[in-house]
Amino acid sequence: MPSTIKDIKEETGLSLATISKYLNGGNVLPRNKELIEAAIEKLDYQVNEIARGLVTNSTRTVGVSVFDITDVFNGVILHEIGLELSKYGYGMLIVDAGNDPEREAKNIRFLVNKKVDGIISVPVAGPSSVLDPAFVADIPVILMDRQYKDRSLDSVVINNREAAADATRYLIERGHKKIAVICSKGEYTGLERYRGFVDAMEDAGLEVPKEFILAGSHSIEHGYNAMNRILGFKNRPTAVVSTNYGINIGVVMALNEAKVNYPEDISVVGFDNLMLSKVLKTKLTVVEQPMERFGQKGVEILMQRISEKKENNGSLKKEGHINIILSTRMIIGASVKNV
Amino acid sequence: MPSTIKDIKEETGLSLATISKYLNGGNVLPRNKELIEAAIEKLDYQVNEIARGLVTNSTRTVGVSVFDITDVFNGVILHEIGLELSKYGYGMLIVDAGNDPEREAKNIRFLVNKKVDGIISVPVAGPSSVLDPAFVADIPVILMDRQYKDRSLDSVVINNREAAADATRYLIERGHKKIAVICSKGEYTGLERYRGFVDAMEDAGLEVPKEFILAGSHSIEHGYNAMNRILGFKNRPTAVVSTNYGINIGVVMALNEAKVNYPEDISVVGFDNLMLSKVLKTKLTVVEQPMERFGQKGVEILMQRISEKKENNGSLKKEGHINIILSTRMIIGASVKNV
DNA sequence: CTGTTAGCGCTTTCAC
């Protein structure tokens, strides 16, 4: 059995209050300080955060929910969040939805029951009601990367629509007129990016045949299948916009397997400057998202909400939402040719 | 403020004990059951796991420590562990060392203070003493993928030495005699794999010039730099063994950039059948690790230890260790040619 | 089956 504050009371002869005060950085006589420190050392004492949490009503832990932990994008986000959180002395309780909304709902309830001080969510697509248990419990929630269509919440995102329009314009400026988009319309990010694509095409007065819009899931499979479909068209596009990392991978996979060269046979613009881009013989031209900034800003807002709540003695005040929009930039590779 | 068991006592007129019993699946009169359920519904009651944990001395949470959460290998492991844990009604508290032993030590202390019921660790290289706080607190620990040289602990691993020897033999059988290995000797896994390589070469009576052993870190950079060094040799090997996923990526990146084709110009055998293998034009021949089995077995042993501890009323008995060795298999790609 | 009571380990008034 680990030792408790009581044991160190026996050891030192001091009262619980004094010891607790020391533990929380309060002032105690130098003499007592030494006594306590010696006892802690001797007894291997470690604070029981559970007991502390029960009385302070704060766990110094935030819950982080991601739609898929095997997705590199989320791995990087988690890394950045963890780094940032530790600066505040906070830990994180990570839950993984595995792209399943029901599991996500279950996970959120789990976090609420665990009394996390706040939640950062990179949500699965779907109604925002999965977060209801958090709202009922007055736990601040920050959305990251994705937002909900049905409710406005604190969030940190990029301007997906603009970014996708930029990517598309990049192709248009290089003479492309027949451009296809491979996207996922199921979640916020994908839909916005799709819209950005359409914006740019319309602004340029370019037609988009229906079959050039390949909407599906946010996945390697979809990228792979969609690219293969495109390769089968009699009337092939000269360029393709891929709207996320998973799709990038699928697209490149399909191209390589079919021995179709890019940019010679078809140009490609993708999203996210992660691992993959580094390993390809022909580097992808992509829209890069500022991963570290995601973590920093997300944690910053959350900490702000948590202290607001504290100042407001325990209840969240609901007056508007913070919406941080991070800027992106195009990383120029060699996957686009002039036409 | 969320409602408590007391509120539902007021609401129903029942005693705390009865309500608690219901909450924990005990038998109560149907009438009372309805009353309680109605109150729970009405008050949006959620169990306070913190309070529960304080008295039961169990949090139904396990801590999972990984050496680097941005490493896809760990992402997959975490996914599998989470899936498996949820079958037992357990949640996980994930901590990420970012390859920093000091951060890992801090993380373990954090988990201990959070009173997790057990810890699964995919450790950073280094002395096992980072785990001491867990041992002092009598928290069961399961090592996954990697072991320590300085202490024997419960673990689930693959036979790294055998697997690497298999991979090497695969090359030898195809006529390769000049084979280089790119590895990391810093952690358990890397060292074992290096040894397996040496085993196979010695058994075949093949010489390994010193410069054909490129030991460095478990990283993309190392794979990349090492492969570039190899390409600069006057006396080039005809094949290379890459001993982990990160190194695979670096190797392929270097090859592609130098426009050196594999297997035509050099053969490659790698480790781990993850994402990358799917996207390469020429698929890598690799040793595949059973990711799901890692999660299943790791959680299984941990649950066993947790219940043993309970039966032994709260203290871990230390009689030997469980060591699960999972089998691997070679996935044949097209990155090796006969010579 | 139900209620009373004690107590998990800690923080926090409030006197002193």
Add this chain to the structure above:
DNA sequence: GTGAAAGCGCTAACAG
């Protein structure tokens, strides 16, 4: 600066 005492929300005997 220190101590006594109450209490966070819940479970676990023990009586009834």
